[in-house]
Amino acid sequence: MHRPLGILLTLSLMLVPLVTLQSEEPAPAKRADVPIIGATLIQTRSGCKIRFIYKDSPAEKAGLRGGDVVLQVDDQSVEGMELAKINRLIQERNPIRIQARDKAGKMKNVFLNKVPSQSLVDAKGRFLVSSSLGLLLELDAGDMAPDITAQYLNGRQIKLSDWRGKAVLVVFWDSQFTPYVEPIAPLIALYQKYHDKGLEILGVSLEPDKLALDKFVATKKIPWPQHFDGQGFDGGVVKEWGVFALPVVVLVGKDGKIVSESLNDYQFENAVETELGLPLSIGPSASLSSPLPPTMPSKNARFE
Numbered sequence: 001m002h003r004p005l006g007i008l009l010t011l012s013l014m015l016v017p018l019v020t021l022q023s024e025e026p027a028p029a030k031r032a033d034v035p036i037i038g039a040t041l042i043q044t045r046s047g048c049k050i051r052f053i054y055k056d057s058p059a060e061k062a063g064l065r066g067g068d069v070v071l072q073v074d075d076q077s078v079e080g081m082e083l084a085k086i087n088r089l090i091q092e093r094n095p096i097r098i099q100a101r102d103k104a105g106k107m108k109n110v111f112l113n114k115v116p117s118q119s120l121v122d123a124k125g126r127f128l129v130s131s132s133l134g135l136l137l138e139l140d141a142g143d144m145a146p147d148i149t150a151q152y153l154n155g156r157q158i159k160l161s162d163w164r165g166k167a168v169l170v171v172f173w174d175s176q177f178t179p180y181v182e183p184i185a186p187l188i189a190l191y192q193k194y195h196d197k198g199l200e201i202l203g204v205s206l207e208p209d210k211l212a213l214d215k216f217v218a219t220k221k222i223p224w225p226q227h228f229d230g231q232g233f234d235g236g237v238v239k240e241w242g243v244f245a246l247p248v249v250v251l252v253g254k255d256g257k258i259v260s261e262s263l264n265d266y267q268f269e270n271a272v273e274t275e276l277g278l279p280l281s282i283g284p285s286a287s288l289s290s291p292l293p294p295t296m297p298s299k300n301a302r303f304e
Contacts, residue, residue, distance in 0.1 A: 034117050038053065038115070050131075057120055063108060069101045074096060075097075097109065140258070150225035150227040153217060167276050168200045176209075203224055206235070
């Protein structure tokens, strides 16, 4: 199996500590106060897209939004360019001109002056996200979730469709890479909290070694079943769902349709509670905090 080589990078080349699904508030992160435009990129099959736009950032004020495809930096085309090279271009320039195309095909030409990164964090040291790309898969919210067959360690099999009437988290991951494993412990806590209220979790592992997967599941006492075919990003389930990055955690509703992908612990816990008809334990959040762990695109994806 080819390991994915791409990596989620900030447009400022600043490595931002990211927040996973977790049961407790993270300690404030100490960040270097460097000039940024307030956005992150991810490489997808249709080009380098803006993954997140930070609240009150130059990028937001200029009209850039999550899902926009970046086409030019100043007068240089970045179509087909590696993310590292795009970041080097942006790091070297201030002010900077960016040309992008939104989801409807409308062109945007924006002029940005960077601001100190510390001016965009909240009191708890987090960047707030005002706009995001959305799902890291080629299915949309409202689409019927393709069926998946998974197996518990004891050999019992279950299908995603068997859980109609329940809220289900489908987790695409790989136990052999630390960033892909980070959501697991918080997901176990979420499972323990809501399982008896109607929450199920189904894992889709992209690693090549079934024995290693079973050992990890047993050691970490992961209670939910896993789908494994040993094909990584070439596997049938991964292709049917159109997953192009890891980790991906998707909420499937009681009706079997995709509800949302997680952005942070509070938003996702509230989404689970809403789907199960439970009172919100944390309360709705108008602003989203930092995203899941570093997201890495499939090496096998075609970048057009």
